[in-house]
Amino acid sequence: MATDACEYLQAVRAIAVDAGRKILDIYERGFEVDEKPDRSPVTEADRAAHELISARLTALTPDIPILSEESASAGFEQRTGWTRLWLVDPLDGTKEFISRNGEFTVNIALVENGSPVLGVVYVPVIGTSYFGCRGQGAQKEQGACEIRSINVRRYGGTCPIVVASRSHAGPEIKRFLDGVGPHDVVNMGSALKLCLVAEG
DSSP states (O other), X not given: OOSSGGGGHHHXXXXXXXXXXXXXXXXXXXXXXXXXXXXXXXXXXXXXXXXHHHHHHHHXXXXXXXXXXXXXXXXXXXXXXXXXXXXXXXXXXXXXXXXXXXXXXXXXXEEETTEEEEEEEEETTTTEEEEEETTTEEEEEETXXXXXXXXXXXXXXXXXXXXXXXXXXXXXXXXXXXXXXXXXXXXXXXXXXXXXXXXX
């Protein structure tokens, strides 16, 4: 097992892309929507991506447990003993997937002692990856040949831009926005919101 999380980065990026391809196959042919016990939607694509990611991460790092949105969760007592784990949302933005707006992602992170040390967010519809690991900063890959470093932008004192969820607006968000004063809002689904912030 690698001691430096960055040694896993290329393999995890490939896993995310392969999961994205599986998701797109289902996206293009149609799917049914089921409901989880918490009443949130789940599709065949969520489950298929979960199976692919879990199998590949287990093969890559058999000693690192996986906590995935689509798996039976280990109990809290068991999880408190984990010093390293994969944290996975195989299809983040299921509501965006269902509405077919393209704003869904594959999210895979390695967490050590409660802190993320590696992360990959893949956007299947546009083939874009956001990724980073401890000590190497964050990058964005668009297409096969264009990789560039990304950085958050400093607040310049002008009208703030608030990145908000497209599918989860509620009274708390409205209260927050009312307190911000004049602002612009960018609505986005899934982890794409965080990627927009990371990109500046």
